[in-house]
Amino acid sequence: MYKKLFKKHLENFISILSKFGVVYAPVKKASKLYDFTELTDFKELQLKYTRTMIPPKKFFLKPKEPLYLLNKDKGFKEIVDDSKTVLLGVHSCDINAINLLDRVYLNQFPDLFYKTRRDNTIIIGVSCEPDENCFCTSTGSSHALRGFDLFMHEVDDRYIIRVGSLKGFQIISECKNILADTSLPDIKEFKRVEAERIKRISLNLNVNGIQDILDLSHDHSAWQENADICFGCGTCNLVCPTCRCYDVVDYLKLDLKNGLRARRWDSCMLRQHALVAGGLNFRPTRVERLYNRFNCKMSFSEDSLNCVGCGRCTVYCPADINFVEVLNQVRED
Ligand code: SF4
Numbered sequence: 001m002y003k004k005l006f007k008k009h010l011e012n013f014i015s016i017l018s019k020f021g022v023v024y025a026p027v028k029k030a031s032k033l034y035d036f037t038e039l040t041d042f043k044e045l046q047l048k049y050t051r052t053m054i055p056p057k058k059f060f061l062k063p064k065e066p067l068y069l070l071n072k073d074k075g076f077k078e079i080v081d082d083s084k085t086v087l088l089g090v091h092s093c094d095i096n097a098i099n100l101l102d103r104v105y106l107n108q109f110p111d112l113f114y115k116t117r118r119d120n121t122i123i124i125g126v127s128c129e130p131d132e133n134c135f136c137t138s139t140g141s142s143h144a145l146r147g148f149d150l151f152m153h154e155v156d157d158r159y160i161i162r163v164g165s166l167k168g169f170q171i172i173s174e175c176k177n178i179l180a181d182t183s184l185p186d187i188k189e190f191k192r193v194e195a196e197r198i199k200r201i202s203l204n205l206n207v208n209g210i211q212d213i214l215d216l217s218h219d220h221s222a223w224q225e226n227a228d229i230c231f232g233c234g235t236c237n238l239v240c241p242t243c244r245c246y247d248v249v250d251y252l253k254l255d256l257k258n259g260l261r262a263r264r265w266d267s268c269m270l271r272q273h274a275l276v277a278g279g280l281n282f283r284p285t286r287v288e289r290l291y292n293r294f295n296c297k298m299s300f301s302e303d304s305l306n307c308v309g310c311g312r313c314t315v316y317c318p319a320d321i322n323f324v325e326v327l328n329q330v331r332e333d
């Protein structure tokens with residue numbers, strides 16, 4: 001189902017959204033730096049943005065989150081956050097990344113904390129503003145087929161809104177006075193604007209057989225060359241919308257009776273990540289960690305990548321290591 005919202009009604013639309021939960025949306029923090037922030041002032045909303053530095057995964061897997069309250073006598077109690085949230089302005093690549101996180105955290109053994117947040121969060125997509133670092137057409141994530149409640153395609157002075165779920169339909173039902181049906185000229189315009197947007201995503205990563213290529217290129221010089229300039233800072237993991245490794249930490253009070261179990265984001269680019277009891281480290285060198293990260297990103301499962309082509313790891317790498325250039329170099333040499 002498709003509906004049309006003229007931009008002049010956007011503020012009204014957002015005030016209706018706020019009935020469904022606290023609205024978070026992209027806000028400009030500095031030049032070229034955007035962040036999903038609670039929207040308290042409509043004027044701060046930036047629906048035309050390239051990418052946020054920290055992806056929306058932070059709403060489902062918090063950078064540091066308490067999981068259990070511990071008590072020596074009473075045992076443990078889960079700390080579940082079921083607050084209602086509306087995430088407005090999520091790009092297709094990030095929606096596809098959330099779909100990958102869903103496969104990890106909801107299939108087979110659902111993670112209570114992730115699931116509760118996911119169930120209580122409404123996701124509203126928006127068409128993106130690609131730049132020279134986007135390569136989502138190569139990773140098949142320039143379009144979101146599922147994983148959203150509504151998707152707003154910007155078309156000149158209006159948005160063509162795609163309904164993706166029952167929750168989305170409920171929102172639309174509340175907005176009858178400000179929405180209209182789409183017409184044939186709207187659809188024609190929508191197709192033109194979408195085709196132009198896709199044309200702007202010009203960076204290409206050849207992912208055909210990439211897992212084999214990487215397997216066969218363990219000794220390629222590109223790994224050592226890039227490991228030599230890598231700071232081992234882990235930024236590439238933190239900004240990646242599909243990176244999801246975490247560490248679990250217990251904090252005990254001085255009475256040794258009460259405590260807290262928390263988890264926090266971890267990074268496979270940090271030396272301690274593969275350090276185990278006894279001092280053994282499965283990936284003791286930076287070159288092994290770098291090779292591992294690229295392998296991991298190109299292989300979620302046999303039929304799926306673990307990368308959605310958002311470009312964040314390239315944009316925010318302090319050593320200017322270009323994700324696509326490294327992979328293309330490994331393939332070509
Ligand atoms: S962001 Fe760049 S410098 Fe930092 S760990 Fe990743 S590749 Fe290395």
Ligand code: SF4
Pocket residue numbers: 236239240241242243297306307308309310311312313314323
């Ligand atoms: S590996 Fe880089 S380009 Fe791919 S999803 Fe992660 S941050 Fe984005």
